Amino acid sequence: MVTTSTSGATRAARGGEGKPLLSVRDFKVEYRTGGGATVQAVRGVDLDLYPGESLALVGESGCGKTTLGLGLLRLLPRLGHASGKVIFNRGDGTEIDILGLDGRDLREFRWRDAAMVFQGAMNAFNPVLKIRAHMHDTMRAHTKATRQEIEDRAGELLRLVRLEPERVMDCYPHELSGGMRQRVLIAMSLLLEPEVLILDEPTTALDILTQRSIVDVLHEVRERLGFSMIFISHDLSLAAELADRVATMYAGRLVETGGVRDLFYRPRHPYTLGLIKAVPPIVGDLPDLESIPGGPPSLAALPKGCTFNPRCKFATDECRQAEPDLLPVTDEPGNAHDVACIHWKDVHLERRVQDDLGTAS
Amino acid sequence: MTATETAPQDRVDGSTPLMTLAAVSQVFDTKAGPIRAVDKIDLSVNPGEVLCLVGESGSGKTTAARMAAGLARPTDGKVEFAGNDIWSMNRHDFGSFRRSVQYVHQDPYASLNPTRTIQQTITAPLLKHGVVKGNKAAADKAAELLTKVDLTPPENYLPKFPHQLSGGQRQRVAVARALTLDPKLIIADESTSMLDVSIRISVLAMLGRLRDDLGVGFLFITHDLAIAKYFGWHGKTAVMYLGRIVEFGPTPKIINAPTHPYTRALIDAIPEPDPDLTKTKGRQSLRSLEIPSLAHLPSGCSFHPRCPLFEDGLCDGEVPELVEIRSGQSAACHVVARDGAGEVRPDEPVA
Numbered sequence: 001m002v003t004t005s006t007s008g009a010t011r012a013a014r015g016g017e018g019k020p021l022l023s024v025r026d027f028k029v030e031y032r033t034g035g036g037a038t039v040q041a042v043r044g045v046d047l048d049l050y051p052g053e054s055l056a057l058v059g060e061s062g063c064g065k066t067t068l069g070l071g072l073l074r075l076l077p078r079l080g081h082a083s084g085k086v087i088f089n090r091g092d093g094t095e096i097d098i099l100g101l102d103g104r105d106l107r108e109f110r111w112r113d114a115a116m117v118f119q120g121a122m123n124a125f126n127p128v129l130k131i132r133a134h135m136h137d138t139m140r141a142h143t144k145a146t147r148q149e150i151e152d153r154a155g156e157l158l159r160l161v162r163l164e165p166e167r168v169m170d171c172y173p174h175e176l177s178g179g180m181r182q183r184v185l186i187a188m189s190l191l192l193e194p195e196v197l198i199l200d201e202p203t204t205a206l207d208i209l210t211q212r213s214i215v216d217v218l219h220e221v222r223e224r225l226g227f228s229m230i231f232i233s234h235d236l237s238l239a240a241e242l243a244d245r246v247a248t249m250y251a252g253r254l255v256e257t258g259g260v261r262d263l264f265y266r267p268r269h270p271y272t273l274g275l276i277k278a279v280p281p282i283v284g285d286l287p288d289l290e291s292i293p294g295g296p297p298s299l300a301a302l303p304k305g306c307t308f309n310p311r312c313k314f315a316t317d318e319c320r321q322a323e324p325d326l327l328p329v330t331d332e333p334g335n336a337h338d339v340a341c342i343h344w345k346d347v348h349l350e351r352r353v354q355d356d357l358g359t360a361s
Numbered sequence: 362m363t364a365t366e367t368a369p370q371d372r373v374d375g376s377t378p379l380m381t382l383a384a385v386s387q388v389f390d391t392k393a394g395p396i397r398a399v400d401k402i403d404l405s406v407n408p409g410e411v412l413c414l415v416g417e418s419g420s421g422k423t424t425a426a427r428m429a430a431g432l433a434r435p436t437d438g439k440v441e442f443a444g445n446d447i448w449s450m451n452r453h454d455f456g457s458f459r460r461s462v463q464y465v466h467q468d469p470y471a472s473l474n475p476t477r478t479i480q481q482t483i484t485a486p487l488l489k490h491g492v493v494k495g496n497k498a499a500a501d502k503a504a505e506l507l508t509k510v511d512l513t514p515p516e517n518y519l520p521k522f523p524h525q526l527s528g529g530q531r532q533r534v535a536v537a538r539a540l541t542l543d544p545k546l547i548i549a550d551e552s553t554s555m556l557d558v559s560i561r562i563s564v565l566a567m568l569g570r571l572r573d574d575l576g577v578g579f580l581f582i583t584h585d586l587a588i589a590k591y592f593g594w595h596g597k598t599a600v601m602y603l604g605r606i607v608e609f610g611p612t613p614k615i616i617n618a619p620t621h622p623y624t625r626a627l628i629d630a631i632p633e634p635d636p637d638l639t640k641t642k643g644r645q646s647l648r649s650l651e652i653p654s655l656a657h658l659p660s661g662c663s664f665h666p667r668c669p670l671f672e673d674g675l676c677d678g679e680v681p682e683l684v685e686i687r688s689g690q691s692a693a694c695h696v697v698a699r700d701g702a703g704e705v706r707p708d709e710p711v712a
């Protein structure tokens with residue numbers, strides 16, 4: 001069986017087509033850090049997610065990826081506070097203002113409209129409950145499904161993520177391997193058929209072959225169920241494999257968004273370019289790699305102007321004046337590519353990973 | 362045949378390898394019974410050479426590395442440093458072996474003492490082993506070492522505590538500390554796994570300079586084949602699975618022309634940082650996703666319950682030996698040993 005998926009290409013970059021499922025404007029998240037101080041972990045994000053689309057959120061550690069994901073689903077810890085506008089368009093035409101939801105409406109939104117698979121699969125389970133109990137509790141809290149309906153639905157989804165329900169349902173979370181737990185979480189998050197699934201580092205810390213099985217499972221379930229997803233990853237290869245569109249995040253803001261091929265072959269932000277040049281491809285000859293000097297800034301002391309300027313080899317005095325806005329680099333319809341860099345016209349990727357081996361099938 | 366014997370011994374002067382593991386095993390007693398975390402492996406590292414040890418978690422990489430560093434005594438087999446069995450050495454020689462082989466831990470957060478400044482961390486071994494005399498000379502040497510690992514200007518880092526540094530900076534400090542005793546071999550166990558991509562490459566570049574400029578040999582352990590490729594391109598790579606070496610050879614061949622079904626599955630499974638390429642990469646499904654437990658190893662080839670090339674009666678009988686398949690490249694697989702690896706892939710190795 002060949003598990004390669006080419007469907008990503010046909011689903012291509014369609015930012016800007018039709019009505020977005022999720023529309024995010026000037027979204028901010030602040031954390032209170034004690035003594036009356038706060039830090040802004042997300043500083044004004046604009047983002048549209050279209051039906052059926054897969055969006056990768058990439059960036060180094062601490063850039064605010066998890067915070068953004070949690071904030072969009074109103075799952076922030078108590079000391080976090082979100083502001084701005086997040087609109088979810090239900091299929092029936094109703095628009096939901098997510099930041100205004102509370103109580104029952106919020107709970108309903110979280111499983112039926114959108115669900116999240118958290119970073120670090122173990123913490124998401126109650127260790128004293130078997131997988132069966134997790135499935136039943138989740139379904140019963142949100143639907144009037146009968147016992148048998150729940151068993152059927154859970155069984156169907158477990159098989160979809162390539163697990164045998166008979167073996168898994170009666171296990172405690174700790175009895176499963178990391179890869180199995182991650183697949184159970186994916187199945188659970190899909191119980192109520194959400195329109196949007198947010199996955200935070202779905203393969204990080206898993207072994208290569210296990211990662212591959214998760215990636216294949218995600219390709220398959222998305223094909224079958226057609227939900228939209230936002231997945232967070234520091235692994236660019238995963239974005240290349242799974243995303244239709246990619247958003248690069250730096251110091252709490254999106255600095256570049258575009259179709260996956262535009263971002264990988266024609267990046268226009270020096271940070272995206274730097275990330276791509278730092279990833280060693282596996283096939284072919286030894287590439288020249290480059291690192292990005294330094295590290296992301298502390299949120300408490302952001303550089304003036306473009307926050308990337310201390311690490312940027314394109315930086316000029318102008319870059320230290322004002323923070324650039326995220327602006328389109330093309331007016332081609334249906335092919336949105338936005339960049340927050342005043343020198344984007346000078347940014348070009350020279351290297352392209354060549355498949356020296358010819359493409360094995 | 363063993364990896365040591367099949368390895369083309371491209372030594373500079375035909376001298377003894379720096380480090381040799383000969384038929385080394387480590388057995389642990391666990392609740393589930395005794396497990397062979399490492400089962401009769403042969404490895405050698407020459408001066409200034411890089412040997413990458415790759416494999417998934419639990420394959421025995423750290424256990425092997427700890428034996429190479431003299432931190433754990435093998436249940437069976439011999440660990441030799443510069444031709445001498447380290448467990449027959451007298452105290453003095455063992456001490457000098459331990460100084461010549463430095464182990465850099467996978468977690469930069471856990472490996473530095475949080476209550477010591479960087480200066481204290483680095484000067485302590487210098488003074489303890491009498492590498493330099495007096496605080497002034499120790500401080501100068503510490504500054505020199507920080508410069509070697511690209512922490513410049515050193516004055517900015519010497520007075521700091523580990524929590525004031527980033528992950529990459531801490532890992533550089535750990536390397537600087539490993540360099541205090543002028544090691545011949547650095548054992549780097551997943552030393553860059555916890556770092557962000559961009560920082561990882563700069564730490565690897567720094568390690569590469571130590572290898573080239575100081576002639577330090579590396580036993581470089583990683584589960585990430587792309588990192589092994591980048592750091593070990595001019596060296597060799599051994600692939601471990603459930604305590605055994607299943608493939609060994611020059612790194613470019615392991616990466617671009619692997620022969621063992623397990624190595625091929627690993628290489629194929631890795632997504633590429635290129636959307637067109639990654640979607641056209643050929644992939645074979647494994648027969649099972651589950652990694653067997655070391656306490657209940659499958660008979661014969663331990664990869665057989667998962668292997669796409671499995672042949673009933675052949676693969677589940679004897680444990681396959683590591684034999685040479687192509688010049689300098691050996692694999693432990695019955696089918697590849699019988700059929701060769703000729704038509705396995707259309708390509709020839711790049712180097």
Ligand SMILES: Nc1ncnc2c1ncn2[C@@H]1O[C@H](COP(=O)(O)OP(=O)(O)OP(=O)(O)O)[C@@H](O)[C@H]1O
Nearest residue numbers: 031041060061062063064065066067068077234299
């Ligand atoms: N509960 C919190 N209180 C205060 N600051 C926080 C809290 N959680 C996160 N932060 C800060 O917010 C910033 C963004 O953190 P976040 O976890 O969103 O990053 P990330 O991009 O997901 O990183 P990683 O790749 O390491 O998971 C960081 O500077 C972090 O230290």
Ligand SMILES: Nc1ncnc2c1ncn2[C@@H]1O[C@H](COP(=O)(O)OP(=O)(O)O)[C@@H](O)[C@H]1O
Nearest residue numbers: 389391398417418419420421422423424425655
């Ligand atoms: N001290 C120990 N006691 C019992 N089992 C151990 C011990 N150290 C390692 N193991 C087991 O040995 C196997 C190999 O572990 P390890 O060498 O850490 O693998 P790797 O570094 O490749 O992930 C694992 O199954 C692990 O659980």
Ligand code: SF4
Nearest residue numbers: 306309312319341342
């Ligand atoms: S605005 Fe200036 S500093 Fe910022 S990324 Fe662009 S060139 Fe670099």
Ligand code: SF4
Nearest residue numbers: 662665668676694695
């Ligand atoms: S010996 Fe058989 S089961 Fe083992 S790797 Fe070779 S073909 Fe696969």
Ligand SMILES: [Mg+2]
Nearest residue numbers: 065066067119
């Ligand atoms: Mg995160």
Ligand SMILES: [Mg+2]
Nearest residue numbers: 422423550551
């Ligand atoms: Mg290990």
